Amino acid sequence: MSVALHGVSKRFGPAAALSGIELEAAEGEFLALLGPSGSGKTTLLRILAGLDEADGGQVLIGGQDMEGVPARARGVGFVFQHYALFRHMTVAENIAFGLRVRPRARRPGRAAIQTRVAELLALVQMPELAGRYPDQLSGGQRQRVALARALAIEPRVLLLDEPFGALDPAVRRDLRRWLRELHDRTGLTTVMVTHDRAEAMEVADRVAILRAGRLEQVDTPAGLWTTPGNPFVYRFVGETVELPCIIRGQIARFETPGLPTLPAPLADGPALAMLRPHQVGLVEGAGARVRAVFAAGPAAMVELEVGGRVVEVVLPVGEAPPRVGSTWGLDLRAASFFPAG
Numbered sequence: 001m002s003v004a005l006h007g008v009s010k011r012f013g014p015a016a017a018l019s020g021i022e023l024e025a026a027e028g029e030f031l032a033l034l035g036p037s038g039s040g041k042t043t044l045l046r047i048l049a050g051l052d053e054a055d056g057g058q059v060l061i062g063g064q065d066m067e068g069v070p071a072r073a074r075g076v077g078f079v080f081q082h083y084a085l086f087r088h089m090t091v092a093e094n095i096a097f098g099l100r101v102r103p104r105a106r107r108p109g110r111a112a113i114q115t116r117v118a119e120l121l122a123l124v125q126m127p128e129l130a131g132r133y134p135d136q137l138s139g140g141q142r143q144r145v146a147l148a149r150a151l152a153i154e155p156r157v158l159l160l161d162e163p164f165g166a167l168d169p170a171v172r173r174d175l176r177r178w179l180r181e182l183h184d185r186t187g188l189t190t191v192m193v194t195h196d197r198a199e200a201m202e203v204a205d206r207v208a209i210l211r212a213g214r215l216e217q218v219d220t221p222a223g224l225w226t227t228p229g230n231p232f233v234y235r236f237v238g239e240t241v242e243l244p245c246i247i248r249g250q251i252a253r254f255e256t257p258g259l260p261t262l263p264a265p266l267a268d269g270p271a272l273a274m275l276r277p278h279q280v281g282l283v284e285g286a287g288a289r290v291r292a293v294f295a296a297g298p299a300a301m302v303e304l305e306v307g308g309r310v311v312e313v314v315l316p317v318g319e320a321p322p323r324v325g326s327t328w329g330l331d332l333r334a335a336s337f338f339p340a341g
């Protein structure tokens with residue numbers, strides 16, 4: 001089922017948590033909401049789930065307007081950080097909960113619930129743990145039980161708020177790959193909040209980047225990486241090298257002497273050239289002085305002083321690192337330009 005938000009806004013007192021959000025996830029899509037702390041990710045998810053009401057705008061699930069439709073009637077499963085498992089219930093009882101509390105007319109029989117729980121335990125790969133209590137599980141196992149509990153009601157949309165937040169990085173990586181497989185196998189539409197860019201870029205079909213309650217860009221991970229729409233997105237998705245310049249007649253000239261000029265398809269005026277650290281090479285010349293070299297990985301990272309600012313570049317794998325204190329020119333490949341200010 002698709003989900004869509006049109007012109008959604010939300011205030012808490014005088015502060016706007018969300019402003020004019022336009023966002024859609026197609027049926028079967030995995031959409032990640034990525035942004036710094038306080039950017040509105042959780043608020044957006046809670047409005048989708050029906051746990052919070054928007055002040056303005058429209059929420060559609062499966063093409064239907066959700067105004068006045070309570071959370072339990074939206075057909076969405078959710079895993080929020082603060083909705084922990086019930087500690088006094090076993091794994092099986094936790095998973096069955098959403099079915100057992102249904103009104104009598106829609107509640108499956110005892111045997112049907114047992115079958116469904118067994119299916120879900122198999123789906124989250126923990127059939128032998130049905131009788132355990134939450135405090136007898138690892139963090140990763142608890143998160144999988146929380147997902148099974150969310151899936152018990154057979155939702156068509158799954159909403160996840162930092163589902164792997166408290167886990168260590170290796171477990172997070174395993175669980176997100178597993179989650180992506182689960183998503184593909186079940187054909188769900190998934191919307192996941194995270195502030196971990198690697199997680200969002202790895203798991204999602206598209207990533208929506210939020211900043212201070214506004215959407216900055218929505219694109220595929222590759223699209224965000226190759227064509228970030230503004231400096232904020234550029235910085236948010238990876239390391240940057242930033243060099244101020246002046247553009248005249250679509251040619252960028254850098255403030256630091258010795259740097260090459262570059263074609264720049266932007267109006268005349270002060271601008272910022274942005275590159276990734278691997279898009280800058282060292283060549284004979286002047287303009288950049290080596291401050292430090294970090295050669296512990298496959299490719300050396302070189303810290304340079306360029307016109308009074310420090311930039312970090314990554315050399316091609318196997319290239320010998322320069323001497324600290326030596327002076328170089330810069331080969332600038334494929335910069336993006338944004339108006340200054």
Ligand SMILES: Nc1ncnc2c1ncn2[C@@H]1O[C@H](COP(=O)(O)OP(=O)(O)OP(=O)(O)O)[C@@H](O)[C@H]1O
Pocket residue numbers: 012015016017035036037038039040041042043044195
């Ligand atoms: N119930 C509330 N009452 C008042 N302000 C709130 C409430 N919930 C959220 N806010 C504010 O709305 C803004 C957005 O919060 P939200 O939790 O959606 O951000 P977030 O991007 O999910 O942050 P985080 O990554 O830290 O969880 C923040 O400024 C927050 O302080």
